[in-house]
Amino acid sequence: MTPGARVAATIELLDEIVSHADRPADLVANAYFRARRYIGGGDRRSVSDRVWGILRRWGQLRWWLKRTNHPADQTNALPRGIVAADLMVVEGRALADVEAMFDGGRYRPDPLDDAERRALRQMEGHSLSHPEQPDWVRLNVQEWVAPHLQEAYGEAWGREIAALENPPPVDLRVNRLKATVAEAQAALAREGIETEPMRYAPDGLRLKRRLSVVAGEAFQNGLVEVQDEGSQLVAGLVDAQPGMQIADYCAGAGGKTLAIAAGMNNKGRVVAMDVLESRLDRSAQRLRRAGAHNVERRALDGDNRKWLKRQAGAFDRVLVDAPCTGTGTWRRNPDGRWTLRPEDLAELVPKQAAILDAAARLVKPGGGLVYATCSVLPAENERQIEAFLERHPEFAAVPVTDVWRDAMGAEPPAEIGGPYLRLSPLRHGTDGFFAATLVRKPKAEAEGPDRSLDQHDKVRADGSARDGDAS
Numbered sequence: 001m002t003p004g005a006r007v008a009a010t011i012e013l014l015d016e017i018v019s020h021a022d023r024p025a026d027l028v029a030n031a032y033f034r035a036r037r038y039i040g041g042g043d044r045r046s047v048s049d050r051v052w053g054i055l056r057r058w059g060q061l062r063w064w065l066k067r068t069n070h071p072a073d074q075t076n077a078l079p080r081g082i083v084a085a086d087l088m089v090v091e092g093r094a095l096a097d098v099e100a101m102f103d104g105g106r107y108r109p110d111p112l113d114d115a116e117r118r119a120l121r122q123m124e125g126h127s128l129s130h131p132e133q134p135d136w137v138r139l140n141v142q143e144w145v146a147p148h149l150q151e152a153y154g155e156a157w158g159r160e161i162a163a164l165e166n167p168p169p170v171d172l173r174v175n176r177l178k179a180t181v182a183e184a185q186a187a188l189a190r191e192g193i194e195t196e197p198m199r200y201a202p203d204g205l206r207l208k209r210r211l212s213v214v215a216g217e218a219f220q221n222g223l224v225e226v227q228d229e230g231s232q233l234v235a236g237l238v239d240a241q242p243g244m245q246i247a248d249y250c251a252g253a254g255g256k257t258l259a260i261a262a263g264m265n266n267k268g269r270v271v272a273m274d275v276l277e278s279r280l281d282r283s284a285q286r287l288r289r290a291g292a293h294n295v296e297r298r299a300l301d302g303d304n305r306k307w308l309k310r311q312a313g314a315f316d317r318v319l320v321d322a323p324c325t326g327t328g329t330w331r332r333n334p335d336g337r338w339t340l341r342p343e344d345l346a347e348l349v350p351k352q353a354a355i356l357d358a359a360a361r362l363v364k365p366g367g368g369l370v371y372a373t374c375s376v377l378p379a380e381n382e383r384q385i386e387a388f389l390e391r392h393p394e395f396a397a398v399p400v401t402d403v404w405r406d407a408m409g410a411e412p413p414a415e416i417g418g419p420y421l422r423l424s425p426l427r428h429g430t431d432g433f434f435a436a437t438l439v440r441k442p443k444a445e446a447e448g449p450d451r452s453l454d455q456h457d458k459v460r461a462d463g464s465a466r467d468g469d470a471s
């Protein structure tokens with residue numbers, strides 16, 4: 001492809017992403033390239049890198065269009081203007097270079113008109129950042145989200161959000177059902193994939209260089225799964241042990257289910273639940289590849305309502321990996337910065353609370369409940385847990401450092417302090433995950449010291465399955 005043709009493909013793909021804002025950008029991009037198999041690997045990488053970079057700095061590029069009165073600012077042809085602005089203020093091209101790419105030639109974008117040329121001329125010699133950009137523009141977030149991020153990080157919010165601009169590394173979790181970390185590392189090395197152990201996750205390997213692993217034998221034989229270190233740590237806090245009964249209440253396509261099952265040596269039971277059966281179905285092949293045979297899948301639909309009721313108090317551990325704003329994954333999904341709407345947050349918070357209430361019923365007395373999100377917003381995290389504990393005095397928070405000690409078999413590093421797990425790309429090099437570790441108080445404790453247990457209650461305190469809920 002000529003440079004101009006790559007620019008045209010960049011604009012075309014961004015147009016697709018913008019017009020399918022309800023779909024994740026990576027899925028739109030996959031479909032785009034699948035329909036254009038004639039685009040070779042090098043061109044594909046170049047176009048993707050530019051598109052992802054532009055999505056990360058969209059707010060600042062948009063600011064430049066507004067400042068220079070670029071006509072794209074007022075029209076639907078936003079990607080065309082954004083890409084031209086990127087060539088000027090990020091790549092530092094001269095206007096004449098940009099005009100040569102936008103010349104209307106074969107496979108190249110239409111020529112610049114006078115208004116576009118006037119705007120781009122004002123960008124010549126400037127860089128992306130400008131002292132007049134407000135913080136939220138400089139940090140490439142929407143204005144309405146900024147106060148939530150400030151609440152999350154306080155003074156440090158600028159540095160924390162800036163760290164979300166770096167593309168994430170490729171993280172793998174070694175499947176202990178099939179290999180030790182050293183065996184998996186050696187198998188990957190034989191495929192030319194160099195890895196290093198992770199800072200925190202005991203079964204994690206991080207690629208030294210970005211490469212695709214999914215076609216290789218180590219992946220195909222189930223020795224490793226692709227999983228961010230933060231996600232591995234959340235699954236680790238479930239502290240799954242062989243023989244336990246574990247519910248993964250929002251299991252999706254099974255990322256954490258797989259990690260939980262790997263800790264159980266195929267002994268005991270994991271029930272993967274989700275409202276979307278199609279997502280659960282996607283986990284089936286991954287579970288087979290991993291050699292995990294103790295996982296049952298249950299769609300949370302009408303058919304399973306009675307079954308779910310009977311499961312009250314039946315689980316040693318329940319994980320709620322709740323649907324959330326995904327603000328902690330912006331380095332991976334930069335389009336999320338621009339597609340998130342205030343009404344999404346307003347809908348998610350009560351939904352998360354309802355999911356937590358429903359999932360909490362499944363926990364047996366003395367059992368653990370882990371609530372996690374890949375969000376960094378306090379409304380979905382700390383405040384959600386505080387409200388839950390108000391509604392459910394039969395639960396108590398356990399400091400994450402205590403659970404870490406038991407689950408990871410190691411002292412928690414100093415930077416993991418605090419009652420909850422709050423991971424960030426800046427401080428931990430992971431996605432921005434939150435996790436709270438709660439315990440359902442043993443029956444006698446939950447009901448207060450004054451009430452003596454009758455025989456019936458004693459049976460329940462032993463953790464046998466019950467209908468209904470104590471709360």
Ligand SMILES: C[S@@+](CC[C@H](N)C(=O)[O-])C[C@H]1O[C@@H](n2cnc3c(N)ncnc32)[C@H](O)[C@@H]1O
Nearest residue numbers: 250251252253254255256274275276321322323
């Ligand atoms: C963050 S994703 C789960 C990711 C998954 N645990 C993993 O590690 O790959 C949240 C999931 O919650 C599911 N969900 C949404 N509403 C739900 C509900 N009311 N009950 C259970 N699951 C729900 C979504 O379908 C989605 O798959």
